[in-house]
Amino acid sequence: MSAPRYFPTTGHLLICQNSNCKARGSDLLYRAVWNALEQDKLAYYKAGGSLRLTESGCLGGCKSGPVMTCYRTRDGQMEEAWYAAVDFPLARQVAQAIHDEAELPGERRYGP
Numbered sequence: 001m002s003a004p005r006y007f008p009t010t011g012h013l014l015i016c017q018n019s020n021c022k023a024r025g026s027d028l029l030y031r032a033v034w035n036a037l038e039q040d041k042l043a044y045y046k047a048g049g050s051l052r053l054t055e056s057g058c059l060g061g062c063k064s065g066p067v068m069t070c071y072r073t074r075d076g077q078m079e080e081a082w083y084a085a086v087d088f089p090l091a092r093q094v095a096q097a098i099h100d101e102a103e104l105p106g107e108r109r110y111g112p
């Protein structure tokens, strides 16, 4: 058996798809972000792309959804960021910042 192909990435976005976030549109948000990563060639499987996007179970911020978290390595350190009340423009901004290895947006960010 051969090993699966490994795709190097700059970061990983997770968008909650549990019931409270779905009631606030996280399923539409997920599809819109997926389409944008595809179209703008930011998805890891596109030439030049570097991002992974995954549906997530509850991320613990149910009253403030849609909740999104992201992880990346920057300057040799693991960085995580959590976002509440995420809409498409914010998610797209976060995705671009990860891809560009830039500062993550502070808007609606919580946690570490």
Ligand code: FES
Pocket: 016, 017, 018, 019, 020, 021, 022, 057, 058, 059, 060, 061, 062, 063, 065, 066, 067
């Ligand atoms: S349902 Fe999305 S954070 Fe709990």
